[in-house]
Amino acid sequence: MTAEDAYLRSVERMLRGIGPEHRIAVLDDLRAHFADAEEAGRPVDDTIASLGTPNEIAERAHEEFGADRAAAEGRAERAWRMLQGAAAVSALVIGVVVAFIMPTHTIATSEGGASVLQHLTILQNDGVWVALLILVPAVVAAVPLVVARAARLAVAAIGGTLLTLLTVIAAFTTVGMFFLPVVLLSWTALIAWARLRGPGFGRGWRIAGGVLAATPVLLSGGLLGGPFGFEFGPPRRYADYSEGGGPDFGVEAAGWALVAVIIALAVLIAIGFRWAGWALAALALVVLVTGLVAGSMLALLFVWLGGWWLTIGLAHAVTAVKRP
Known part of the structure; x- marks a missing residue:
């Protein structure tokens, strides 16, 4: 990883609090500075020193786009x-439906010699405390x-x-x-x-x-x-x-x-x-x-x-x- 890449990544991490469109604009502006410096033959370290530390750039961006941060937080x-x-x-x-309304248990009972199926809710089958656990x-x-x-x-x-x-x-x-x-x-x-x-x-x-x-x-x-x-x-x-x-x-x-x-x-x-x-x-x-x-x-x-x-x-x- 080059010094330029490391610098841009550090800036990008510190800019996560502002809106994505403004973050992209700041990074594009920095890349343009590096490109101009390369064409002029200036060393990367000198360009970084002239731009300021990632923290300084982030502070300036937050001051300029602070409203975006508040809007993002609210959203x-x-x-x-x-x-x-x-x-x-x-x-x-x-x-409520599963515990008190929906039949979840089936039992067979005998009425008049005939087998009848009864469908019970959790409340009916297991009691109120089990129903409340649901x-x-x-x-x-x-x-x-x-x-x-x-x-x-x-x-x-x-x-x-x-x-x-x-x-x-x-x-x-x-x-x-x-x-x-x-x-x-x-x-x-x-x-x-x-x-x-x-x-x-x-x-x-x-x-x-x-x-x-x-x-x-x-x-x-x-x-x-x-x-x-x-x-x-x-x-x-x-x-x-x-x-x-x-x-x-x-x-x-x-x-x-x-x-x-x-x-x-x-x-x-x-x-x-x-x-x-x-x-x-x-x-x-x-x-x-x-x-x-x-x-x-x-x-x-x-x-x-x-x-x-x-x-x-x-x-x-x-x-x-x-x-x-």
Whole structure:
């Protein structure tokens, strides 16, 4: 590494607190100075001495672009609170539904000599204390929102780790898998906060978001043979559990429309339209709620898909730069 490269890298590290467009402008200006000095035959060390130390350059940049720093901090704060708040609310709603509403246990009883299946919630089968334990992820997700700013990074990272561990451990009972959207939102909140306070999100991140949004529907068509590939009706309602079937209309035809909408929104997200993120998040809420009010094995799939699209859509909506 040359002395020029080492100098520019040191300056770039110290400029991470200002907006990316101004950081690029400062670095381009420095490169121009080095190029002019080389043409004039001046030594690199003399050029560095005339420019000043990386710390001095960073101080001048921060003085000139200090408003950008404050704006970046405010934007990062709003994005983090939106995503972390979504994680906490999702954890609360999912916890209430899973613990108190959704049938998760099946027992056989005898009535009049006939065997009857009863479908019980966690509250009915295990009692109130076990049901309340299902709400622990909501508390963990909410704590970072109320701690002091200085402790936020550590608390949010610990909370994300705990949520991940709780989801993995509880996955053996299937209940934990319902909280996967909470884990995704929590870690995404941290990533958004860190990136917006630093280099921000560029074109590569937008394209990655669009690809990730489209991936589930592309896989369903490519690997399973159609929009969702297999025929199924909407997840059965809780009341339909003992009836052996759900509503008699399917989603295969409507699946094509959903595929088209998701792919269109994915493309718009990759281009950088902020409203496409809000639209995907709204659609994700519909899918998520459909899963939570369902009563079949497909309920978990709907919750996962909803959580996946909610994370991508909301993250894009709160981090994308407004297009002129």
